[in-house]
Amino acid sequence: xxxxxxxxxxxxxxxxxxxxxxxxxxxxxxxxxxxxxxxxxxxxxxxxxxxxxxxxxxxxxxxxxxxxxxxxxxxxxxxxxxxxxxxxxxxxxxxxxxxxxxxxxxxxxxxxxxx
Amino acid sequence: xxxxxxxxxxxxxxxxxxxxxxxxxxxxxxxxxxxxxxxxxxxxxxxxxxxxxxxxxxxxxxxxxxxxxxxxxxxxxxxxxxxxxxxxxxxxxxxxxxxxxxxxxxxxxxxxxx
Numbered sequence: 001x002x003x004x005x006x007x008x009x010x011x012x013x014x015x016x017x018x019x020x021x022x023x024x025x026x027x028x029x030x031x032x033x034x035x036x037x038x039x040x041x042x043x044x045x046x047x048x049x050x051x052x053x054x055x056x057x058x059x060x061x062x063x064x065x066x067x068x069x070x071x072x073x074x075x076x077x078x079x080x081x082x083x084x085x086x087x088x089x090x091x092x093x094x095x096x097x098x099x100x101x102x103x104x105x106x107x108x109x110x111x112x113x114x115x
Numbered sequence: 116x117x118x119x120x121x122x123x124x125x126x127x128x129x130x131x132x133x134x135x136x137x138x139x140x141x142x143x144x145x146x147x148x149x150x151x152x153x154x155x156x157x158x159x160x161x162x163x164x165x166x167x168x169x170x171x172x173x174x175x176x177x178x179x180x181x182x183x184x185x186x187x188x189x190x191x192x193x194x195x196x197x198x199x200x201x202x203x204x205x206x207x208x209x210x211x212x213x214x215x216x217x218x219x220x221x222x223x224x225x226x227x228x229x
Contacts, residue, residue: 032215043117043205043220051215090158094214100171101212102148105158 002027006091006106014114015083021076021109023091031093033074034103035065038088047089050074061085086113118142119221121206127227133194136224138206140187144219146170146212147189149181152223153202164189165212196228 007022025031032051036044048059055067065076074091088110092103118141128134140147149161151174160173164183175181178196183189193200203223209216 036220041222043119043222044207045117045220046217049215049217094216096214098214100163101146101209101214101216101218102160102163102171102173103218104160107157 002029002093002095002104004091004093004104004106006089006109008109009107010110010112012112012114013081016080018079019077019081019085019111021089021091021111023074023076023106025072025074025091025093027072027093027095029098030096032096033065033067034092034094035059035063035074035076036090036092036105037061038090038108040087044090047076081111081113083113083115085111087111117219117221119206119208119219121204121221121224123224124222125225125227127229128196130196130198130228132196132228133192134196134226136191136193136204136206136226138189138191138208138221140189140206140208141219144208144210145187146209146216147183147187148207148209148218149175149189149191150205150207150220151202152205156202158205161191163212170212193226198228201226201228 034049035047091106120139146165161175163171181191207220209218
């Protein structure tokens with residue numbers, strides 16, 4: 001079965017602290033990996049994606065993620081969070097070698113940044 | 116602003132009714148996707164079109180149907196609505212509809228069935 005698991009449903013953190021949002025995937029085929037952010041009452045916005053090459057991917061708003069093939073993980077990190085980072089974050093995959101680009105999403109992680 | 120436009124933004128309707136959600140993709144994008152977001156199911160892929168043709172189908176109920184028109188806009192039709200169909204419906208688009216393409220999401224259409 002192919003799936004995406006976000007290991008934490010909620011992550012509270014204080015402003016200026018580092019944060020890591022965890023994502024693991026299970027797939028019988030190679031995947032492309034994505035992180036999206038959803039602010040309240042808005043659509044999803046791409047933070048970053050991994051297609052190939054360097055396993056450390058940098059995205060917008062100071063976020064980065066590292067692809068680990070052996071652990072089938074793609075964890076999202078930020079060294080110092082801001083109040084404005086409060087949102088829900090989704091990890092997603094699409095499947096290489098297929099003709100469709102649909103994304104399979106994890107259940108989401110709500111990041112709450114406290115002052 | 117992603118460039119993907121969805122209408123209406125909010126919709127309240129009664130059980131048993133039918134509604135149509137409309138989507139205009141980003142300029143230049145040929146592929147359109149529909150997703151349903153609910154608290155219990157999360158983000159579920161419904162269907163994908165590429166240049167007017169259905170490319171992939173997900174967890175779309177038989178009461179739901181979609182199409183992509185020659186001008187590339189898309190409509191999602193939901194019929195015989197049930198309370199459980201209340202959700203946020205997203206339209207998204209990408210250039211070619213292939214794996215690895217960035218998919219851009221609209222702001223969604225909130226459907227409430229009462």
